[in-house]
Amino acid sequence: MIHRAQGRTPDQLRKVTIERNHTKHAEGSVLVSFGDTKVLCTASVLDKVPPHKKGSGEGWVTAEYGMLPRATHTRSDREAARGKQTGRTQEIQRLIGRSLRAVVDLKLLGEHTIQVDCDVIQADGGTRTASITGAYVALADAVSWMIAQKKIGQTPIKDAIAAISVGVVGGVPMLDLDYSEDSSCDTDMNVVMTGVGGFVEIQGTAEGTPFSVDELNALLGLAQKGIHELIAVQKLVLGE
Amino acid sequence: MIHRAQGRTPDQLRKVTIERNHTKHAEGSVLVSFGDTKVLCTASVLDKVPPHKKGSGEGWVTAEYGMLPRATHTRSDREAARGKQTGRTQEIQRLIGRSLRAVVDLKLLGEHTIQVDCDVIQADGGTRTASITGAYVALADAVSWMIAQKKIGQTPIKDAIAAISVGVVGGVPMLDLDYSEDSSCDTDMNVVMTGVGGFVEIQGTAEGTPFSVDELNALLGLAQKGIHELIAVQKLVLGE
C-alpha cells in the first residue's frame, strides 16, 4: 500500500489555493498553489494581435511559461542566460495557450491579445496543470477589466477550464501527483477539461510499462473528479 | 457523409510503404510513406552516451526531427537559417525519442547511443506518426548492424512500436488523417502503441468542441486497428 504525503488518499487533490490580485500591474494576477507547487499567473491585455490575426476582427490568447532557477530541488540554468527555452518549456507553454483558447471566443475578444505568463515560483510536481488552472482565473480577471474599460462589450469566455495530472504509482491510479510520485510513476497523464466536462487535452505517457484501456479509463475518472473540484475552487474565488 | 480522398473508408489507413536501406551511410535508413507523407528515418550508432548516462553501463536512444523547407504547401523558413527549432519541432522530436525508448532496454544497449533522424521530405498530415513508425524499422536495422558488428550480444528491443493519428472530422471518427482532414477536424489525437497492444503515448487535442469519453473510446479503437496493421507492415518488411 502506497502512503502519500500528508496522508492523502489516491483520489484526493493536494491543498489548492488561488489568490487573486497577487501583483498590482497586471490586468489579471493570480498565485495558484497545488500543495507546494506555486505558480504566478499574470494576464496582460495588449491592443494588438499577432500577424496571422491582423485585420481578421479576431483576437488571440497566448501563453509563456518559465521556472525560476531555484524553483526546483537543484538549481536549473536560467533560460535567459542560456539564450534559449528548452523543449519542455515550449511544449508546456503551447499547451497552456491551446487550453485557454479552447474556452475563448476569439471573435468576441476583438483585435486584442491576452498574453498569459505562468512563472513557477516553487515546483513540486504538476506545474503545467496548476498553470492552466490559475491562468484561467487570471484570464477571467483580465476579461472583467476589459469589460470595465469598455474595450469589449461582452465576455468572450465560453466556459471554465482546469487541468490536473493523474498517474499510476506503484500500480495504483492516483490524482494530482507531487514531484516524488511523478518521478516514480509508471504512467503519467495530464488532462485538461472544461466546466461542462468535455476533454480539451489528454496527454498520457507510459514511463515504464505501457498502459491499457482499463488503466486509461480509471485515470480519466480520477481526472474528472479532480477537475470538477478545481473548477469549484475557481468559481468560489471568482465569486460566481 | 464525408468523402475521403482515394475513396478511403473512415477506418482505413492510407497506403503505407516502408523502404529499407534508402540511403547508404546510416546503420538504419528507411523511407516511410503514409500516402503522400514521406519521411526519411535514419538511425546512427554512436559509441558514446550523453552526460547523464556516462558510466551507467546504459545506452540512450534519442531523435531529431526536421522538415525540408518545401515539404509543405507553402515554403516554411529553414530552421537552420532562422537559428532555432520551433516549439512544434522540439515537441515532435521529444515524442519520437520517448516512444522509441519505451521499447528499448537501455541496459542491453550498453554505452551506445542510437541517434534517430526523421526528416520530412513531403508532408501531407501525420508526419510525427509516420516518423515513429519508420524510425522503429531504422532502429531495428541499426540494432541488427550492432549485433553483426558484435557491439552488443543480444537485441535490446523489447517490442515493436508504431503510431497513428485519429480524429473526429465532420462528426465522424476517422483513422490516419491527411492534411486536409487534419486542418478541419474537431479533435485530433496521436496514439503510440506497442506490438502487444499497450499504450505508450496518447495525445488528444480538441481543436473545436471538447470531446467526450465515448468519442475518446471510438478514436482509441480506430487507433488500435491502425497500429495493428502498421506493425504487420513493419514485421513484413523486416522479414519477421
Added chain:
Amino acid sequence: MIHRAQGRTPDQLRKVTIERNHTKHAEGSVLVSFGDTKVLCTASVLDKVPPHKKGSGEGWVTAEYGMLPRATHTRSDREAARGKQTGRTQEIQRLIGRSLRAVVDLKLLGEHTIQVDCDVIQADGGTRTASITGAYVALADAVSWMIAQKKIGQTPIKDAIAAISVGVVGGVPMLDLDYSEDSSCDTDMNVVMTGVGGFVEIQGTAEGTPFSVDELNALLGLAQKGIHELIAVQKLVLGE
C-alpha cells in the same frame, strides 16, 4: 514642495520587509520588499567553482537577475523567449555579484560557489538595491546551511552589505526613489555600503542637468542614513 507617495519625507525609506525561507528548496530564500518593489532572492550552494577558480582553493559568489514579464507597468518581453539578456540585466547582475563578493572571504568559502538569483516579482523602482539588500540575507542563510552541513568550518562573511538609491527630484535630494520619482529625477544614484560604513559601489548618473560635488555629498549622506537602517533590518531578521 514635492509630495511623496504615502507622505514620505525626503530622507525616509519605503516600508522595508525581508521574509526568510520564502521558498523551500534553496539554501537561502528571501522575499525582500522596498514598498511595492518585491524581489525573490535565492542562494544556491554548488559544490563546484567556475574554471578560473578551479584548483585555487577559493570559492566564488555570483548572481543572476531577472524580471518577470509583467512585474512592470506594461509587459516586457521575456528574455528567455528573446534569446538574450538585455544590457540592463547584465549590468545589474554584475553589480549584485561584485557587491556580494566584497563582503565574502573567498578563501574561507573553499571551492564552493554560492549562486544568487534575484527575480523581480513586482517592480516599482529600486529593484537592484532591493536585490542586493535581500541577497545578502539569502547569502547569510546559505552560509549558515553550509556550516550546519559541515561544508565549511567558519563563516566567510566579513560584514553585512546593503544598497539604496538616492536622487535629486525636483531639486530635492531624496532617499529610496520609487518608479515615478526615478522616472522624473535629475540625478539618480545607487550606493552600496558595508555594515561598517565603507562604500563598495557608487553609480551616479545625471539624467538631466549635471550634478555638483555638493549635491553628490547630500546624496551620499542620505544613502548612508538609508543603508544604516537597511542593515539594522537585515540584522533583525537574521536574529543577530
Added chain:
Amino acid sequence: MIHRAQGRTPDQLRKVTIERNHTKHAEGSVLVSFGDTKVLCTASVLDKVPPHKKGSGEGWVTAEYGMLPRATHTRSDREAARGKQTGRTQEIQRLIGRSLRAVVDLKLLGEHTIQVDCDVIQADGGTRTASITGAYVALADAVSWMIAQKKIGQTPIKDAIAAISVGVVGGVPMLDLDYSEDSSCDTDMNVVMTGVGGFVEIQGTAEGTPFSVDELNALLGLAQKGIHELIAVQKLVLGE
C-alpha cells in the same frame, strides 16, 4: 595508375540522373544524382522580393543549402539544433544563388522571388555542383509554372547553367571527384559554366602542392567537357 570506382576514366562523369517532379508541393522539384550524391532541389515562387529589390520592378533568385545529418559517412550535427549554419553551408548557398542569378534576367522576372532549396539526401562528393546542376532544372520548371499561371509573360532564363568539380588526384587531372577522390586530391576546383560555354565561377584550391597554369588549363578543359555533357542531360530531361 589510379583506379577510379566503377572503372571510370579520368575524364568521365559519374552516372547523372535528374528526376523532375520528385515532390508534389514545390513549383519545381528535382532529385539530381551524380553517382551516390543525391540532392533534392526545390524551387518555390514567392510573390515578394527582399528589401533591396522592393519597388525596383526586378525580382530575385536566392538559394539555401542543407545536408541531412546522416547524408554523410558519420553523422554531422543538425544545423537547426546547433542554432547556426556553418561557414561551409553559407559559402555553398551563396555560390548556388550567384550561379543561378547569372542566367536569369531579373527584370523579366518582375517582383517575384524564386527561392531554391538544395538539400543533400546522400553525400559522396560534389554536392555543390550537383546542387547547381539540379537547381537549374527546378528553376526552369518554376519559370514554366509562372508562365502558365500568367505571373510573367516570357521566360527570364537567358541560358542553361551547370557545375562540376575537377581535381588533380595522384598527379592525374580528373573529372567529377567522388568523396574518396576529393579527400585525397592535391587540387580541387569547382567550375560553373553556362550553356554557351562562358565561365560564371571558378573556385580552385590547392590542398597540397600549389598548382600551375598548365594544370589549371587541363582542369578547365575537363570541366568544359563535363559541363557540356551535364547541360545535354538538362536539355534532355526538360524536353528541349
Added chain:
Amino acid sequence: MIHRAQGRTPDQLRKVTIERNHTKHAEGSVLVSFGDTKVLCTASVLDKVPPHKKGSGEGWVTAEYGMLPRATHTRSDREAARGKQTGRTQEIQRLIGRSLRAVVDLKLLGEHTIQVDCDVIQADGGTRTASITGAYVALADAVSWMIAQKKIGQTPIKDAIAAISVGVVGGVPMLDLDYSEDSSCDTDMNVVMTGVGGFVEIQGTAEGTPFSVDELNALLGLAQKGIHELIAVQKLVLGE
C-alpha cells in the same frame, strides 16, 4: 612610494593625443590615445531614428563599443564569433551613449541619429574613458558636417564632455590608471564630466577594501583636474 611607468606623478595624465580624420568614410573619425590605449571613434550620421523617437521631432545619439581580439595582452574571443557581446561590452557602450546624450539637445538634432562606434585598437587601461573623450570629438565633427550639409541649422551640442579613471593604488589616489595600476588598485572610479564642470557619471567600485568619503573626495578632485586637461586637448584639436 609607488613608481608609475614613465615617471608619472600621481596626478598626471598619460600622454593624450586626439587625431581627427583618421579614416575617410565616417562623418567624424578620431583616433584617441591615452598612453598605450588607442581607440578609434567614428561618428556616423543616419537619416532615421530608433522606433521610440519616430515622429517625435527629436534625434538620438547612441554608441557601440568593441575591442579587437588582440588589443589585449592575451587574445580574447571575438564577440562576433561567439555570437554575443559580453556584459562588460554592453555596460560600456551604454555608458558612452548616456554620456554623449548628456551634452546633446536631441530636439536641435532633428530626426537624425548619430551612431558612434568606439573600437579599441590597443588596450592598456582606461578604454572606456578614452572612448568617451574621443567620441566627443568625433561627434563634434559629425555635427559640423551636418551643419555644412544643411541637415541642421545650428549645433545641438550644449557643452564638451570627457572622462577619466581614478583609483587608489597602494594607498595613493591616482589619476588615469594604466592596465597594471588598474589590476592592482583597491578602488577604481570612472568619472564623466562636462566642460563647465558638472558630473554626468560617477562609477566607483571598491575592488578590495571599501572606500571612505574622504577617499572619494580625493579621487573626485583628481578626476576634475584630469578632465579639465582633457577638455583643453579637445578644444585644441577642434580649433576652438
Added chain:
Amino acid sequence: MIHRAQGRTPDQLRKVTIERNHTKHAEGSVLVSFGDTKVLCTASVLDKVPPHKKGSGEGWVTAEYGMLPRATHTRSDREAARGKQTGRTQEIQRLIGRSLRAVVDLKLLGEHTIQVDCDVIQADGGTRTASITGAYVALADAVSWMIAQKKIGQTPIKDAIAAISVGVVGGVPMLDLDYSEDSSCDTDMNVVMTGVGGFVEIQGTAEGTPFSVDELNALLGLAQKGIHELIAVQKLVLGE
C-alpha cells in the same frame, strides 16, 4: 579608355605599405595598406590546438576576419551586436586560413596554434587580398618570436604567400581593383599565390557576362605580376 584613380595603369598595383609592430601585444602585428584599404593583421601564438589536432604532434593556423562598422562608405551593422557573422565574413576568414596553411608545415609548428585576426580599419576594395598579404608578414613575425622563445626549433614556413584581385572593368583586364572598380566590373577574381609562383586559390566570379578562357588567362597573368611585386614588398619589410 578607362581612367583609374591616381592615374594608375591597368597592370599597376595601388600604393602598398606594410607596417610591422603596429600594436604592442600581439606576437605579430601588421598594418597593411593597398591604397585606401587598411587592414590590421595580428598573429597570436596559443599553446593549444583545436580538438581535431590534439595529440597529433601537429599545430594549426586559423584566421578570423572582421570589419569595423564604419570601415565602409555607409555604416554596416556590427556583427557582434547582430549576434552572428555574415556568410561573406565566414567565406573570407576560411579563405585566409586555408591560404596561410598552404605555406606552413604543421608538423614543424608542433602543437601550437597561430591565430590570425584581420580587422579592416578602412575599406576600399581588396580587403581579403590585403588581409592575406599582411597576415603572412604577421605570421612570419609570430614564427620568429616562437623561435626566439625556443617554442620551436626551426621555421615551419615553407614559402611566402600573397593575394591580389584582378577583374575585367569596361572590357579591360585590370590589377588590384579599388571599390569603385570592383562595383562596376564584369568579372572579379581573387588569386592567391606562393613565392615560387604556384596557385593556392583562384576564385573568379562573372558579375555580368560570363568570361572566357582568354580573359581568364589575361587576368591570371596580371595576378602573377602583382603577386610577384607584393612578395617583393613582404621580403623587403621582413629584411629578407
